[in-house]
Amino acid sequence: MATLLESSSSGVSHEVLDRIDALLDGFRERAQETEDLRKVHPKNIEELEEAGFFKLVQPKQWGGYEADMEVFYTAARNIASACPSTGWCASIVGIHNWHLALFPQQAQEDVWGEDPNVRISSSYAPMGAAKKTDKGLVLNGRWSWSSGCQHATWVFVGGPVLDENDKMIDFCTFLVAGDQYEIDDVWHVAGLKGTGSNDIVVSDALIPSHRVLSFGDMGKGTSPGLERNDNPIYKMPWGTVHPTTISTPIVGMAFGCYDVHREHQRDRVRAAFGTKVKDDPFAKVRLAEAAGDIDAAWLQLMRNVREEQALIEGGGTPDMDLRTRARRDQVRATQRSIDAIGLLFQNSGARALQDTSPIQRFWRDANAGRVHAANEATKAFISYGQNEFGEKVTDSMV
Template sequence: MEAVLAGVRELLPVLREHAQETEDRRSLAPETVKALAETGFFRLLQPARFGGHEAHPLDFLTCVREIASACGSTGWVASVVGVHAWQLGLFPDRAQQDVWGGDPGTRMSSSYAPTGRISRVDGGYRVNGRWSFSSGCDHATWVLLGGIVPPGDDGTPADFRTFLLPASDYTIEDVWHTVGLRGTGSNDIVVDDAFVPEHRSLSFNDTARCVCPGQEQNPGPLYRIPYASIFTYAITTPIIGMATGAYRAHVDYTRERVRAAYAGVKAAEDPHAQVRVAEAAADIDSAWYALQTNMRELMDLTTAGAKLPMPLRLRIRRDQVRGTALAIRAVDRLFESSGGRALAVGTPIQRFWRDAHSGRVHAINDPERALSMYGRGEFGLPLNDAMV
């Protein structure tokens, strides 16, 4: 995996240089996606039988953090598109063949909020509706959509599932005009009466139980971890990366900044500025340390064939939302200490600040939901949330 990380790091100066251009075009440039693909990044979590690396999640998340430290929008798209290779590995083999059989480099975007209409039909489902916030959809030819299948007449209970659709079954509507993460191209997916065969759907109940059809062909430990443990960190890690980028930009800027309002004193000599940098660094390091610790413990247990204890799964969700909060606090502290010139369009500090706050409002980062689950677990109360 060192080769992939080295390739990603070689791209960082280019990503940093074109960050404003990415924001202005409201989508990643095709050249950027091609360059990322050539490093092998999008194959990190892909099953080995399709030429993927089947890497440790920490390898993937480390690359995500680096990418997001150069350009928040690129890091966000890389993370959410890159993690889909892991989820497809949980689908029935026929679905994996549908996507990767002809081209193992095929990418997927997603929108999991169950905003569409799903109905059961012979052999599968009928899917209709509109799904929003599908980051990177312009650079994908399949999409993963969340939907609730209503209870059946035979007493079959309702089921929250992911549905896999090819580009021929949906249209993309350009609606992405935002204050942050502007370069992610997170547009709407519109589906008009598409048929999705049974093998192209996956229940969230199965992903929560870590028992999925794809494990028959992909038995490795990577595909026996909970969806909520890896996908939630795929949202938090770009924000940690943005905070890292903001930190580096702030330190570089402050080293040379002179505060005219304070008799020409160098900002770097201000003890208050020094304290703020220390506090921001501590928050970023704390968020990343918890992520590393949790991912290593999770994979060590899975590799050993051990059952994943619920306290660990709850701790991962707790630390994930806390990691986002720590990263946001660090960015805020740095932004407040950067002075008025940091407000100028094109400066990295204000862009990282807007991007991080935009990522913060993702539903996965809802702290009350995750922290309440942790509290219920500590008090011995029942848990029935699939996102743990």
């Protein structure tokens, strides 16, 4: 009998997916050690690199695969089904190779020129700013929640560009070199413990213009990197790509939790009653409810990704109907997955509370991932409603 994860992966194939499948048992075995280290286990990163995961959406000019986005998200989902923290970091750090492809060619040269395996972490929330000066853009700030930063030597940070009068003239992503920032080890948390999502501190860093990318250019599809990197995947809307990168590992956690719960319940005997759980019809109902929500979460997420990419491949551009639907389904995928994990956790018995149980880890980590800004459902739903009523969509994350 196939697991829920296996049954949902039909039709998606890639050599990297096959190599990652062979690594999942090791990720499961090292999940607790990853938590204890408070960062992704170095062996996990090493194996993901050897498997080619970080190359999936990297441009071919730098040795990447330029794989379909569904392949990338499937890989990230599968990793998270084994180790949530590893899957979370893999998804986020992995998508940065897609993002760097939008930067000017010189920025890509700076990062990948000597070593195409270099990794980038991020913190896009505007927790700092760059000021225009005679020498160029001077960046200052403290950015929190840079997942996987210990395994990266560059970082993306987001924020406004200010003129000489402190007036905002643009909102950008800044590419910052490793010798221009410090990592402040502050990651002591209840969930996603192994992501090492520490603070990035930047003080008076001079950022060359070619290491700055306007969100406006990304929104208009005029990013300079598109001149060389012309694969349709690089024309996907940021408002779909980035939020889906956040939801995907949470859906992966739900797949992993379901499969562990199913095996756990098959042989479990309720101590208080002396009865087998699998003989309880309500246990079967709860299993079906959880599986239905998890399947729905993934199917909707990937439907939108496939439709957007197919539209771009045909020479079109995803319209606001499709983009707001993608955001609607993305936040729903997160919530459906967390609800399913909650249902499974509640019905796994007291032994699921033990540190050795992956069920409690999936529950903690999924709820921790829920607080990411990309999972703020209200804003996504308002954008969808605005578009449905013919109003202007005011959220830039679409």
